[in-house]
Amino acid sequence: MTVRSPLLPEPAEIVEKRSYGPSIHAYRLRLLAADARPRFDFVPGQFNMVYVPGVGEVAISISSDPEEEMLEHTIRIVGRTTRVIDGLGPGDVLGLRGPYGTGWPLQEARWKDVVVVTGGLGCAPVTGAIDYMFRRRANYGRLTIVHGVKKPSDLIHRERFEYWRRQEDARVLLTTDEPDRAWRDRSGVVTELFDEIEFDPSRTVLLMCGPEIMMHYAIQNLRGRGLASDRIFLSIERNMKCAVGLCGHCQLGPEFVCKDGPIFRLTRVERLLFTRGL
Amino acid sequence: MTGAKPAPAQFLARADLQRLLEALRARGYRVMGPVPRDGAVVFDEVRSVDELPRGLREAQEPGRYRLEPNGRDTVFDVVNGPGSLKPYVFAPREKLLQVEPEGRSFRAQELHPDAPKLAVIGVRACDLAALSVQDRIFLEGRYPDSYYAARRRQLFLVAVNCTRSASTCFCVSMATGPEATQGFDLALTEQEWGFLVRAGSALGREVQQALPLTPAPEAALARERTSLETCAATMQRKLETADLPEVLYRNLEHPRWHDVGSRCLSCGNCTMVCPTCFCHDEKDEPLLGEPDEAGVRSVRVREWDSCFNREHAQVYGLNYRPKIEDRYRQWLVHKLASWIDQFGTSGCVGCGRCITWCPVGIDLTEEMRALREPGA
Ligand SMILES: Cc1cc2nc3c(=O)[nH]c(=O)nc-3n(C[C@H](O)[C@H](O)[C@H](O)COP(=O)(O)OP(=O)(O)OC[C@H]3O[C@@H](n4cnc5c(N)ncnc54)[C@H](O)[C@@H]3O)c2cc1C
Ligand code: SF4
Ligand code: SF4
Ligand code: FES
Numbered sequence: 001m002t003v004r005s006p007l008l009p010e011p012a013e014i015v016e017k018r019s020y021g022p023s024i025h026a027y028r029l030r031l032l033a034a035d036a037r038p039r040f041d042f043v044p045g046q047f048n049m050v051y052v053p054g055v056g057e058v059a060i061s062i063s064s065d066p067e068e069e070m071l072e073h074t075i076r077i078v079g080r081t082t083r084v085i086d087g088l089g090p091g092d093v094l095g096l097r098g099p100y101g102t103g104w105p106l107q108e109a110r111w112k113d114v115v116v117v118t119g120g121l122g123c124a125p126v127t128g129a130i131d132y133m134f135r136r137r138a139n140y141g142r143l144t145i146v147h148g149v150k151k152p153s154d155l156i157h158r159e160r161f162e163y164w165r166r167q168e169d170a171r172v173l174l175t176t177d178e179p180d181r182a183w184r185d186r187s188g189v190v191t192e193l194f195d196e197i198e199f200d201p202s203r204t205v206l207l208m209c210g211p212e213i214m215m216h217y218a219i220q221n222l223r224g225r226g227l228a229s230d231r232i233f234l235s236i237e238r239n240m241k242c243a244v245g246l247c248g249h250c251q252l253g254p255e256f257v258c259k260d261g262p263i264f265r266l267t268r269v270e271r272l273l274f275t276r277g278l
Numbered sequence: 279m280t281g282a283k284p285a286p287a288q289f290l291a292r293a294d295l296q297r298l299l300e301a302l303r304a305r306g307y308r309v310m311g312p313v314p315r316d317g318a319v320v321f322d323e324v325r326s327v328d329e330l331p332r333g334l335r336e337a338q339e340p341g342r343y344r345l346e347p348n349g350r351d352t353v354f355d356v357v358n359g360p361g362s363l364k365p366y367v368f369a370p371r372e373k374l375l376q377v378e379p380e381g382r383s384f385r386a387q388e389l390h391p392d393a394p395k396l397a398v399i400g401v402r403a404c405d406l407a408a409l410s411v412q413d414r415i416f417l418e419g420r421y422p423d424s425y426y427a428a429r430r431r432q433l434f435l436v437a438v439n440c441t442r443s444a445s446t447c448f449c450v451s452m453a454t455g456p457e458a459t460q461g462f463d464l465a466l467t468e469q470e471w472g473f474l475v476r477a478g479s480a481l482g483r484e485v486q487q488a489l490p491l492t493p494a495p496e497a498a499l500a501r502e503r504t505s506l507e508t509c510a511a512t513m514q515r516k517l518e519t520a521d522l523p524e525v526l527y528r529n530l531e532h533p534r535w536h537d538v539g540s541r542c543l544s545c546g547n548c549t550m551v552c553p554t555c556f557c558h559d560e561k562d563e564p565l566l567g568e569p570d571e572a573g574v575r576s577v578r579v580r581e582w583d584s585c586f587n588r589e590h591a592q593v594y595g596l597n598y599r600p601k602i603e604d605r606y607r608q609w610l611v612h613k614l615a616s617w618i619d620q621f622g623t624s625g626c627v628g629c630g631r632c633i634t635w636c637p638v639g640i641d642l643t644e645e646m647r648a649l650r651e652p653g654a
Pocket of ligand 4: 239242243244245246247248250251257259
């Protein structure tokens with residue numbers, strides 16, 4: 001029995017880099033090995049470990065459509081490894097291994113209304129899922145997207161929200177804590193918008209991603225209005241080093257966020273999620 | 279290494295123990311065994327039985343470990359020290375990949391560990407149980423670990439049944455000891471004039487055949503039963519397991535966490551000596567030597583980590599376990615509760631190492647008792 005290391009990265013060339021402000025870039029990547037793409041067949045919500053040779057590895061959601069050949073990663077520049085990624089562009093090669101983790105319940109949500117609640121900058125894991133549903137518009141009912149940011153400049157992808165807003169049977173609610181003159185949407189924290197969301201609990205699925213405190217309030221509000229816990233899905237973030245359930249860093253109680261998550265059905269994590277310091 | 283039922287016991291005279299070391303070496307094994315080093319008995323290479331801790335036993339208490347004479351002619355009376363089998367399979371530092379630039383691309387190659395055939399003598403029942411816990415983690419999941427696998431298949435294990443326990447042991451509560459019942463190649467029970475020997479694998483039987491064994495006398499077998507039963511019956515420490523994992527999940531907000539958090543130094547000793555803890559960090563390091571024209575080569579390594587390290591649950595801009603009490607709770611809840619959900623087995627085998635090697639003597643069995651009391 002020879003076991004191959006599960007940690008070997010696959011080289012992928014950056015074909016295109018698009019920037020959303022100074023510190024967020026979307027990289028479109030082509031795997032160099034001709035036979036590698038099928039191994040990266042993924043569901044929106046899953047992630048890859050993106051490797052910078054000699055520097056380090058970071059967990060990044062796949063933001064492209066599963067049926068496109070190229071893989072896209074939208075990366076926010078924050079620390080040691082992502083700062084090196086910041087300096088890379090077309091022609092440079094990164095390593096990828098994956099895809100890992102669970103995806104959004106895009107099959108289960110078919111023919112249902114979908115409410116998406118996101119907050120802060122960390123909504124990369126869900127934008128791919130929203131695009132996925134709009135590209136297969138007939139498969140989904142009413143789509144409601146609620147997104148809150150601290151300050152207007154945190155709203156990346158504004159044109160994407162505007163595009164979604166123009167689609168049929170779709171509603172987009174944007175809010176910021178600190179509106180400026182140019183801001184035309186709502187102001188206040190995202191939780192204040194929950195009362196405005198109209199939904200029929202019997203045929204709605206809720207997808208959420210963002211700060212845990214925001215998800216906590218969203219759950220309280222929407223569950224209070226009849227939405228069942230097993231219709232609520234959330235994306236959880238924890239430190240990740242290995243992504244294969246071995247390094248122990250991503251634990252949340254019994255869950256390894258890297259393999260049991262990052263997308264969880266609320267019923268599974270309910271009693272752990274909002275315990276401080278877990 | 280597992281599966282086969284232990285064969286009937288045979289007897290090896292004390293004077294012939296060296297033959298076991300030689301039989302193993304003849305089969306290409308590097309032989310490790312318990313040896314006194316700097317006041318504690320640890321596993322290290324043994325060439326002669328004279329290096330074993332003759333006539334010694336140890337006294338263990340929370341935060342204390344001391345070797346002392348036992349007044350008898352024994353070599354295996356020191357039950358367990360800070361070292362376990364863990365470093366032999368899950369290396370404290372493992373080079374995983376070698377990465378070199380190739381134009382604008384790179385080439386990553388798996389580094390296969392240089393894993394020599396290794397025989398370890400003096401392994402305790404709790405150590406075997408811990409190894410089987412680690413096997414589940416590293417070999418039986420969705421992504422088997424090639425590095426662990428390479429080291430694991432080179433192991434030959436000579437267990438020694440415990441006829442005395444340390445005050446910190448609670449293997450009976452965890453149903454892992456004091457007798458080694460599976461997972462060994464050979465198992466020994468030490469008695470006055472020698473050792474009862476049983477084989478637990480085909481390889482073990484092969485080595486057994488190279489030894490000058492005689493059938494075990496009935497009296498020796500009877501005395502063995504008595505000594506193992508006495509060891510189990512007199513074990514001082516206990517841990518109630520019937521209500522695990524639930525009792526911990528119900529008490530995640532118990533005031534005792536704050537109390538123990540104020541005593542714990544967050545040093546991570548308990549996780550380093552624990553034979554089942556598997557947390558590790560992964561990082562890139564430049565490979566020493568001159569860079570070739572393509573650029574600097576590097577290695578990706580992994581190293582033992584601990585949930586007591588401040589950065590363990592740190593992400594950009596946020597630490598999910600900022601307080602020591604959060605980290606102690608992670609440790610205990612993982613060991614005794616969530617481990618069961620994750621791997622179908624407890625993460626604690628009752629070896630007591632974390633109690634002995636805690637510099638402030640925190641005792642998980644004591645903490646569990648307090649957590650069962652209604653909080654103030
Ligand atoms: C499932 C998942 C999906 C993610 N998807 C995206 C995405 O699509 N786009 C994006 O910009 N970011 C995403 N992140 C966050 C991203 O992984 C971190 O921003 C990144 O690891 C920071 O690395 P760094 O070396 O630059 O930062 P440093 O602060 O220097 O971090 C050092 C190391 O700590 C770990 N670490 C730090 N922060 C995080 C974190 N938030 N999550 C996991 N590990 C962390 C990493 O191992 C990192 O290399 C995702 C995280 C997870 C868990
Ligand atoms: S989380 Fe803590 S207790 Fe669990 S394996 Fe890692 S170091 Fe050990
Ligand atoms: S938690 Fe303590 S007693 Fe249990 S296996 Fe680990 S070191 Fe031994
Ligand atoms: S990231 Fe290593 S166990 Fe999940």
